[in-house]
Amino acid sequence: MSAPAPMEFIRDDEIFVRMTRTERWQHLLLVASFTVLLATGLPVLFGYGGGHAWRGVLHRLAALALIGDFGWHVVFDFLTERGRRDLRDMRPRGRDLRDVLAHFRLRGPRPEFGRFGVAEKLEYWSFLWGSALMIATGLLMWFPGLSLRSFPLALHQTFIIIHGFEAVLALLAILLWHMYTVHLKPGVFPMSRVWLDGRITGADMKRFHPLEYRRIWEGRERLAGELLASEAVRTSSARPGTPDAPANPDRPSSVAGDDSAAASDGPKGPNETE
Numbered sequence: 001m002s003a004p005a006p007m008e009f010i011r012d013d014e015i016f017v018r019m020t021r022t023e024r025w026q027h028l029l030l031v032a033s034f035t036v037l038l039a040t041g042l043p044v045l046f047g048y049g050g051g052h053a054w055r056g057v058l059h060r061l062a063a064l065a066l067i068g069d070f071g072w073h074v075v076f077d078f079l080t081e082r083g084r085r086d087l088r089d090m091r092p093r094g095r096d097l098r099d100v101l102a103h104f105r106l107r108g109p110r111p112e113f114g115r116f117g118v119a120e121k122l123e124y125w126s127f128l129w130g131s132a133l134m135i136a137t138g139l140l141m142w143f144p145g146l147s148l149r150s151f152p153l154a155l156h157q158t159f160i161i162i163h164g165f166e167a168v169l170a171l172l173a174i175l176l177w178h179m180y181t182v183h184l185k186p187g188v189f190p191m192s193r194v195w196l197d198g199r200i201t202g203a204d205m206k207r208f209h210p211l212e213y214r215r216i217w218e219g220r221e222r223l224a225g226e227l228l229a230s231e232a233v234r235t236s237s238a239r240p241g242t243p244d245a246p247a248n249p250d251r252p253s254s255v256a257g258d259d260s261a262a263a264s265d266g267p268k269g270p271n272e273t274e
């Protein structure tokens with residue numbers, strides 16, 4: 001007799017939610033405002049200042065959109081369960097440093113990542129402090145009277161330099177780092193669709209987030225084991241002749257509703273990647 005096929009707790013084509021609708025809207029607003037800010041700010045930095053009167057107005061309107069998006073994101077992070085979980089998963093940990101060393105083949109085998117890898121964490125925290133810096137320096141440039149009343153002229157001029165340099169740094173980070181790690185890397189090229197539909201397949205999770213994949217797999221495996229054990233107890237205590245026995249002993253007592261959450265079929269809709 002051949003051995004039973006091993007249970008498949010995550011199918012390759014199963015769909016998981018990696019970015020919720022709210023997160024996708026926040027990201028879209030960031031992409032739009034950041035693009036306009038670059039297009040209307042960089043010409044000033046490279047000596048084509050002034051330009052059309054609308055340039056400055058557009059820069060300020062996009063700045064308001066970025067400030068709104070940033071505020072929305074911070075509130076979402078602290079006030080919603082999903083946001084708090086994102087923050088927890090983004091927290092730097094000791095193993096991140098070990099992963100960096102392993103990544104450059106300095107120590108141990110190639111690292112495996114969970115929901116967020118080191119590159120994603122670095123990018124996220126750079127986005128947060130970079131946006132805060134651009135907002136603070138931008139507001140001080142927008143209201144120079146306030147800035148000059150509060151700080152010496154040399155410091156005000158430093159804010160302008162920081163604003164310009166950080167803009168170039170952010171542009172390079174997006175073009176070289178973000179585009180490569182999210183869209184252009186092998187297995188994803190030419191583009192990840194997560195920012196559009198929020199979905200990731202079981203196969204991609206296995207490849208790019210193996211620790212998260214394993215955690216979900218083991219959770220389902222444990223659940224299936226518990227269900228089978230409780231089912232075994234129930235059937236053995238409900239034999240024919242005992243008060244709990246079903247009217248027809250040939251009919252298996254059903255746990256289908258519970259089982260379907262754990263077995264290979266998986267839930268019908270996309271799952272949170274939890």
Ligand code: HEM
Nearest residue numbers: 037041042044045056059063134135138139141142164167
């Ligand atoms: C990440 C987003 C941003 C980028 C990439 C960006 C880029 C730039 C650049 C390159 C300059 C020219 C700097 C120079 O004169 O040397 C500039 C100027 C300026 N920025 Fe931004 N900026 C951003 C966000 C903001 C924000 C959030 C505000 C306001 C809250 C702001 C307000 C200003 C103002 C008032 C100027 C002065 C020139 C003008 O009137 O357009 N910027 N920005």
